[in-house]
Amino acid sequence: MAKIPVQFRLNGTDRAAFVDAPETLLNTLRRSLGDFAPKYGCGQGACGVCTVLIDGEPHLSCLTLSIACEGRKVETASGMADGPELHPLQAQFMEHFAAQCGFCTPGMLTAARALLDNNPNPTRDEVIEAISGNICRCTGYEPIVAAILAAAGSPGLRRA
Amino acid sequence: MLAVRSCATLAEAAGLLSGDRQAVLLGGGTLVMRDVNEGRLTEGTLLRVTDPAFRRIEAGGARIEIGAGVTMGQILASRELAFLHAPARAIGGPAVRNMASVGGNLFAPAPYGDFTVALLALDAQVVVQAGFGSGRATPLEELLASRDRASPGLVTAIQFSRPANPGDFHFRKISRVKPKGLSLLSIAAHLPLAGGRVSQARVAYGAMAPTPIRARGVERTLEGKALDAAAIAAAQQAALEGCRPATDAIASEWYRREVLPVHLGRLLAGQPR
Numbered sequence: 001m002a003k004i005p006v007q008f009r010l011n012g013t014d015r016a017a018f019v020d021a022p023e024t025l026l027n028t029l030r031r032s033l034g035d036f037a038p039k040y041g042c043g044q045g046a047c048g049v050c051t052v053l054i055d056g057e058p059h060l061s062c063l064t065l066s067i068a069c070e071g072r073k074v075e076t077a078s079g080m081a082d083g084p085e086l087h088p089l090q091a092q093f094m095e096h097f098a099a100q101c102g103f104c105t106p107g108m109l110t111a112a113r114a115l116l117d118n119n120p121n122p123t124r125d126e127v128i129e130a131i132s133g134n135i136c137r138c139t140g141y142e143p144i145v146a147a148i149l150a151a152a153g154s155p156g157l158r159r160a
Numbered sequence: 161m162l163a164v165r166s167c168a169t170l171a172e173a174a175g176l177l178s179g180d181r182q183a184v185l186l187g188g189g190t191l192v193m194r195d196v197n198e199g200r201l202t203e204g205t206l207l208r209v210t211d212p213a214f215r216r217i218e219a220g221g222a223r224i225e226i227g228a229g230v231t232m233g234q235i236l237a238s239r240e241l242a243f244l245h246a247p248a249r250a251i252g253g254p255a256v257r258n259m260a261s262v263g264g265n266l267f268a269p270a271p272y273g274d275f276t277v278a279l280l281a282l283d284a285q286v287v288v289q290a291g292f293g294s295g296r297a298t299p300l301e302e303l304l305a306s307r308d309r310a311s312p313g314l315v316t317a318i319q320f321s322r323p324a325n326p327g328d329f330h331f332r333k334i335s336r337v338k339p340k341g342l343s344l345l346s347i348a349a350h351l352p353l354a355g356g357r358v359s360q361a362r363v364a365y366g367a368m369a370p371t372p373i374r375a376r377g378v379e380r381t382l383e384g385k386a387l388d389a390a391a392i393a394a395a396q397q398a399a400l401e402g403c404r405p406a407t408d409a410i411a412s413e414w415y416r417r418e419v420l421p422v423h424l425g426r427l428l429a430g431q432p433r
Contacts, residue, residue, distance in 0.1 A: 021162070021163055021164035021206075022162045022163075022164055022196055022206060024193065024196075024197070043194065043197035043198060044194045044197070044198075045190050045193075045194065045252070045255075045256055045259075048253060048255060051255050054258075057233065057258045058254050058255040058258060059255055059258055059259055060190075060255045060256065060259065062193070062197060063188075063189040063190055063193040063194065063197075063259060064189060064193075064259070065164065065186070065189070065193075065206075065208070067164065067166075068208065111253075111254065111255065114254065115254075128339065129254075129339050130254060131253075132253040132254070132339045132340035133252060133253020133254055133255050133256055133340060134253065
C-alpha cells in the first residue's frame with residue numbers, strides 16, 4: 001500500500017513523514033521521527049505513557065492516526081526543555097525523585113504540562129485529576145503530585 | 161489490509177458505511193484503535209468524518225443537538241451544557257476525554273458508556289443516516305436495543321430537550337478507583353417536579369445490563385409521588401427490574417445487584433455517595 005505524506009509541527013519544528021494509512025501517531029513519532037519520549041504501554045488508552053499534546057490538549061498517541069495530525073501542532077516531553085534549561089516540571093520531577101523506572105515519566109510530564117499551561121496554580125485535587133489517566137507502577141504517585149505542585153506557579157512555566 | 165478513508169461530508173460517510181460491510185466508523189479512536197492495536201481489526205476501511213457538522217454543538221435553546229463526533233472535552237468546555245459535565249467527566253482521564261466522542265459512547269460495551277446513561281435519562285433521540293438519504297430521529301433506547309445485532313447506519317447527532325431545571329437532573333458513577341475507574345455501575349435520573357411531585361420520571365442505569373437501560377420499575381414507582389422516604393423505599397424495591405448485570409473484573413453480578421438499590425436510594429435522597 002502506498003505511503004501517505006503527513007506534515008505537522010513537532011516541538012516547534014516542521015516535520016514530515018510518509019506513513020501507512022492506519023499508522024498511529026506514536027509509531028510515526030518513534031519509528032520515523034526519532035522522538036522516543038512517548039512510550040508504547042497498553043495500546044488501549046488506559047496507561048497514558050503515550051500522552052502527547054495536540055494543539056495544546058493531551059491526547060493518546062497510540063490511539064491517534066498520524067494522518068489526523070496533518071497541519072497540527074504536536075508536542076512531546078522531548079520538547080519541554082529550552083536547550084540546556086529544564087522545564088520547571090522536569091526540574092521538580094528530579095528534585096522530588098518523581099521518576100524511578102522512568103517509563104511513565106514522559107506521559108506524566110506531558111499531562112502535567114497541559115494542566116499547568118491552562119491552570120498555573122492548581123489544587124492538589126486538580127493535579128490528581130490531571131494525571132488520572134497516567135499509570136505509575138513505581139512511585140505511588142505522591143512524589144509526582146508533589147513535583148507538579150512544586151512546579152506550579154513557577155516563573156519558568158511558559159506556553160509554547 | 162486496513163485502509164483509511166476521510167469523508168468530507170456526513171452523507172459520504174453514511175453512504176460508504178451502508179455500502180461496505182467492512183467499513184468501520186472511526187470516532188475519537190478510543191474504541192476502534194484499540195482493536196487495531198491488538199490485531200482484532202486488520203481488514204476493511206476506517207472511515208474518518210471531517211465534516212464540521214459532526215463536531216457541532218447547538219445548545220443555545222430549549223432543544224439541544226450535539227454532533228456525534230463531539231468529544232467529552234467539548235462538552236466540558238461548554239457552559240451551556242453544565243448539567244452534563246458530571247457524566248462527561250466520568251469518562252476516562254483528560255486525554256481520553258479529548259478524544260472520546262458522544263457518538264462512540266453509544267456503542268461502548270459495558271461497563272463503558274456512562275455518558276449514554278445520562279442521554280438515556282434525558283429521553284434523547286439519535287439522528288441516524290443510512291445511505292445517502294437524510295437522517296431520521298430514532299429513540300436512543302431503540303438504537304441501544306438493536307446496536308449489537310445490526311449496523312444502524314451513521315449516527316450523525318444526538319438531540320434532547322434541555323432540562324427546565326438543571327437541579328432535576330442527577331448523575332453518579334460508582335467506581336472503586338477515584339478519580340478515574342471503570343463503572344461498577346452508573347445511574348442518571350431526570351426527575352422534574354410539578355407541584356412537588358415527580359412528573360415524567362426518567363431513570364437509567366449503566367453496567368447493569370449489556371447496554372445502558374431505562375429503570376422502568378423505578379420510573380413507575382416515582383411517577384406522581386413526592387420524593388419522600390416512602391417513595392424512595394418503593395423505588396429501591398423496584399430498582400432491579402430489568403437488570404442483567406455481568407460479572408467482570410470490576411464486580412460480580414451479585415455485588416452489582418446488592419449495591420444498586422443502595423446507591424439509587426442515596427441519589428434520590430440527595431445524599432453523598
